[in-house]
Amino acid sequence: MSSELDADVDILIVGAGVTGIYQLYLAREAGYSVQLVDAGTGVGGTWYWNRYPGSRYDSESYTYGYFFSEELFKEWEWSEHFAGQAENERYFNHVVDKFGLRRHIRFSTRVTSAVWGKESSTWQVTAADGYTARARYLVAATGVLSAPFYPDVPGRESFRGESYHTGLWPKTEVDFKGKRVAVIGTGSSGVQVIPVIAPDVASLTVYQRTPNWATPLNNRPVTPQEQAELKAGFASIKETVDKSASGFLHQPSAKMTFDDSPEERQAFYERTWQLGGFGKIISNYRDMTMNPAANAEWSRFVADKIRAVVRDPATAEKLIPKDHGYAGKRPPYVTDYYEAYNRPNVSLIDLKETPITAVTETGIETAEGLREFDIIVWATGFDFGTGALKRIGIVGRDGLPLKEYWADGPLTYLGIMAHHFPNFFFPGGPHGGAGNNPRYNGDQSDFIAGLLEFAREHGHAVIEAPKALEDEWTTMVNEAAYTMSPFKELSYFFGSNIPGKAKAFLLNSLGRPKMLEMMETAAKSDYAGFFPG
Numbered sequence: 160m161s162s163e164l165d166a167d168v169d170i171l172i173v174g175a176g177v178t179g180i181y182q183l184y185l186a187r188e189a190g191y192s193v194q195l196v197d198a199g200t201g202v203g204g205t206w207y208w209n210r211y212p213g214s215r216y217d218s219e220s221y222t223y224g225y226f227f228s229e230e231l232f233k234e235w236e237w238s239e240h241f242a243g244q245a246e247n248e249r250y251f252n253h254v255v256d257k258f259g260l261r262r263h264i265r266f267s268t269r270v271t272s273a274v275w276g277k278e279s280s281t282w283q284v285t286a287a288d289g290y291t292a293r294a295r296y297l298v299a300a301t302g303v304l305s306a307p308f309y310p311d312v313p314g315r316e317s318f319r320g321e322s323y324h325t326g327l328w329p330k331t332e333v334d335f336k337g338k339r340v341a342v343i344g345t346g347s348s349g350v351q352v353i354p355v356i357a358p359d360v361a362s363l364t365v366y367q368r369t370p371n372w373a374t375p376l377n378n379r380p381v382t383p384q385e386q387a388e389l390k391a392g393f394a395s396i397k398e399t400v401d402k403s404a405s406g407f408l409h410q411p412s413a414k415m416t417f418d419d420s421p422e423e424r425q426a427f428y429e430r431t432w433q434l435g436g437f438g439k440i441i442s443n444y445r446d447m448t449m450n451p452a453a454n455a456e457w458s459r460f461v462a463d464k465i466r467a468v469v470r471d472p473a474t475a476e477k478l479i480p481k482d483h484g485y486a487g488k489r490p491p492y493v494t495d496y497y498e499a500y501n502r503p504n505v506s507l508i509d510l511k512e513t514p515i516t517a518v519t520e521t522g523i524e525t526a527e528g529l530r531e532f533d534i535i536v537w538a539t540g541f542d543f544g545t546g547a548l549k550r551i552g553i554v555g556r557d558g559l560p561l562k563e564y565w566a567d568g569p570l571t572y573l574g575i576m577a578h579h580f581p582n583f584f585f586p587g588g589p590h591g592g593a594g595n596n597p598r599y600n601g602d603q604s605d606f607i608a609g610l611l612e613f614a615r616e617h618g619h620a621v622i623e624a625p626k627a628l629e630d631e632w633t634t635m636v637n638e639a640a641y642t643m644s645p646f647k648e649l650s651y652f653f654g655s656n657i658p659g660k661a662k663a664f665l666l667n668s669l670g671r672p673k674m675l676e677m678m679e680t681a682a683k684s685d686y687a688g689f690f691p692g
């Protein structure tokens with residue numbers, strides 16, 4: 160090791176979330192020297208940072224963990240079908256300890272710059288605390304929902320009470336008992352936190368700009384019989400998620416919306432309502448997301464469910480989305496969310512009617528006046544997809560900053576690599592997945608491991624995504640954004656929630672099988688074009 164450097168390794172991984180941990184495992188198994196760094200003080204990524212009350216999976220727990228070890232799958236018993244943050248964090252700690260990975264991880268290390276050195280063909284990495292490292296390969300497993308977003312509200316910093324962002328929740332417990340609380344934002348985070356804190360607080364004021372189509376998560380404990388079935392079913396569960404378009408266990412329905420009579424449709428919708436999480440999209444009528452008339456039918460059904468729960472009709476109408484149908488934005492899955500609005504201590508402010516004008520020392524001001532609070536919860540989301548990658552100061556070949564290369568939106572090969580950025584990989588980044596993220600991200604990590612192995616065997620020091628392949632993938636995902644994706648341009652999947660951000664699609668809606676097919680094609684061609692010089 161060089162005397163001036165803290166680490167001089169084959170592979171430096173940034174991020175100790177689900178993807179980074181798996182990439183670390185693969186690197187260590189392949190015999191590379193490897194260092195993983197993370198800004199936090201513990202592992203878990205999303206499940207380390209988002210520790211707000213109510214934070215939990217809305218994908219089935221056993222499909223969201225790892226499948227690389229049958230022993231791990233069988234020994235870890237998820238207590239609920241949709242496990243909570245604390246359990247998810249325990250799981251990642253268990254994985255890291257079981258496979259002896261912790262000693263490769265350096266915490267409290269926030270990377271501030273990573274510069275490609277042409278002469279040495281290595282990355283020079285620097286962190287905020289002065290840490291420096293050199294690595295042949297740099298893997299940014301920094302996640303898509305890891306750069307928290309605060310809206311630019313005048314006076315935000317002046318608030319003298321407690322203030323928290325759901326994505327940067329403190330490790331110490333926040334005491335909501337008897338407090339006057341504001342929650343700003345009703346995305347998946349806001350709608351999880353609201354019903355959990357509502358019974359404790361003196362008052363809860365929800366500031367909603369746009370309502371979302373929240374439907375029941377239908378969570379419940381995993382019974383001992385189900386535990387046994389999960390263990391016995393490892394191979395078939397793995398096969399099902401591997402073959403599914405989005406990496407889930409839910410199976411698509413064979414039917415179209417208008418194949419059924421209105422009565423049959425109502426009965427089908429009621430059955431679909433009982434499914435867990437994303438079952439309401441995947442196992443709905445096949446045309447529910449892409450046929451506007453079909454989408455309107457299901458959206459009407461959901462709107463009626465909201466009206467049936469929320470006792471005040473005016474509040475119910477405010478909670479029903481009017482600017483997009485179901486799945487036009489990423490829908491949240493909830494437990495007792497709409498019920499919370501029936502409590503006398505919960506009120507809803509519609510920001511379309513009365514926008515926030517300022518945050519003051521004591522509260523939040525809208526056109527209707529000032530409301531005073533003890534705690535403000537900012538559930539205002541993230542700079543999705545590219546936010547974290549653009550913040551870590553990556554500078555590629557010829558001094559090109561990634562931020563500049565992606566000014567108009569990401570350009571990627573399979574959501575893994577970018578031309579101009581040799582020996583740099585970002586599994587779990589933009590253009591990678593749309594569905595069960597750990598499955599897609601794991602595929603990307605496997606692809607990277609295969610590519611590195613090939614380069615090692617054949618003596619290639621530099622790997623770079625060919626421009627033609629990057630163009631091909633970027634064009635494909637951008638076209639599929641309009642032909643295969645239910646998400647509309649108002650969704651943060653197009654960057655629309657961040658003022659000034661280029662409007663560009665940040666997911667891959669082509670499906671997991673297509674990505675796997677293209678990976679296989681690259682491997683079969685011996686990664687033709689990937690080794691310049």
Ligand code: N01
Nearest residue numbers: 215216217310344345346347348349368369489538539540
């Ligand atoms: O963020 P969001 P999130 N003034 O962007 C509002 C995953 N996740 O953290 O819609 C007032 O969805 C904004 O309003 P609008 C999941 O993928 C998963 O909730 O822009 N309000 C919106 O209501 C999810 O999709 C789970 O009009 C402002 C909210 O803030 C993703 O993370 C749980 C505002 C942001 O919603 C992000 O969810 C939680 C402003 N200036 C999260 N700016 C699981 O269940 C923004 N808002 C696994």
